[in-house]
Amino acid sequence: MLELRQVETWYGNIQALKGIDISVRPGEIITLIGANGAGKSTTLMTISGLVPPRRGEILFEGKSIHERAPDAIVALGICQVPEGRHIFPSLTVAENLDMGAFLRRDRLAIRNDLDYVFDLFPILAERRHQPGGTLSGGEQQMLAISRALMARPKLLLLDEPSLGLAPLVVRLIFQIIRKINSENETTIFLVEQNAHMALQVAHRGYVLENGEILMEGTADTLLHNE
Ligand code: ADP
Ligand code: ADP
Numbered sequence: 683m684l685e686l687r688q689v690e691t692w693y694g695n696i697q698a699l700k701g702i703d704i705s706v707r708p709g710e711i712i713t714l715i716g717a718n719g720a721g722k723s724t725t726l727m728t729i730s731g732l733v734p735p736r737r738g739e740i741l742f743e744g745k746s747i748h749e750r751a752p753d754a755i756v757a758l759g760i761c762q763v764p765e766g767r768h769i770f771p772s773l774t775v776a777e778n779l780d781m782g783a784f785l786r787r788d789r790l791a792i793r794n795d796l797d798y799v800f801d802l803f804p805i806l807a808e809r810r811h812q813p814g815g816t817l818s819g820g821e822q823q824m825l826a827i828s829r830a831l832m833a834r835p836k837l838l839l840l841d842e843p844s845l846g847l848a849p850l851v852v853r854l855i856f857q858i859i860r861k862i863n864s865e866n867e868t869t870i871f872l873v874e875q876n877a878h879m880a881l882q883v884a885h886r887g888y889v890l891e892n893g894e895i896l897m898e899g900t901a902d903t904l905l906h907n908e
Contacts, residue, residue, distance in 0.1 A: 683708040683869055684729070684760075684837060689738035689748075691721075691728045698724040700893040701738065706837070711863050711870040713880040713901075716890035722873040723765060725890070726839050729871070730762045731755040742837070757785065759836035765845060767822040769829065771815025775806050778814050778825055782832030792832070799828040802858050820851035827855070831862065837869045838862070844876050852876070856883045881905045 684706040691699040698721045706712050714722055727733040729740060731752040740748040747755055769778050779799065783792045800807035803824045809817060814825055823843055830838060840859070844852040860883055863870050874880035881887055881901040889897040889904065897904065 685741040689735045711884045713872040713884035713887040715877040720890040721893040761830045761835035762839040763830045765841040769814040776810040782829035839871045
């Protein structure tokens, strides 16, 4: 579904990604794990077109996307939840969710999807008329994920959803990630510093270090190499 081939990304004369190869099959949850500064966010931003690669290619469903603009990449069905719970703090929960569906026209399908995310995260239904900024950190992360789901992505890119959240909240969010993946075949690309948690939810993983892929394997293999 998604293929990165020998991708190199640079910030000026700093090379953040040094020729990485990653392939994601439809329907799987893959995780990219690595320490702070390894290049995880850069990988996601490279896929979503925010920081285009200097060399290499990226294919999505067979089409090359590494020269496309970010909004064209979103339109293909790739949706990113950036690090740090990006929501609109002064808009209500319901308005935030509506923003996620801005590219869509079918009001009935949008309503169905709204019911679906409220079913995944009942707390968001309770808080639907509250400004996003009044939610707790965990609730804001739930809202950020839900807003991305409202776009009905084929591929969902998640940047460190566990960052700064209590273990119980992280467990709930990871359970929901599994559910989203198994119920509607949304392919998930999960970036995490928390390798142990990520490998419990993912099918397969890549370990990134200093902009290079160090290891690749099933979650089981990588868990035993930790
Ligand atoms: P991670 O997400 O794994 O923490 P990043 O992708 O954020 O890693 O960063 C990878 C490398 O690129 C780091 O060395 C970081 O300092 C560098 N980097 C990230 N963003 C920029 C930027 N805007 N300008 C220059 N260097 C950057
Ligand atoms: P339909 O095409 O009839 O909506 P689907 O099998 O695509 O049926 O979806 C089943 C349910 O899952 C629907 O309620 C839909 O709203 C929800 N759903 C499907 N895909 C997604 C997605 N990527 N994000 C959020 N909800 C979804």
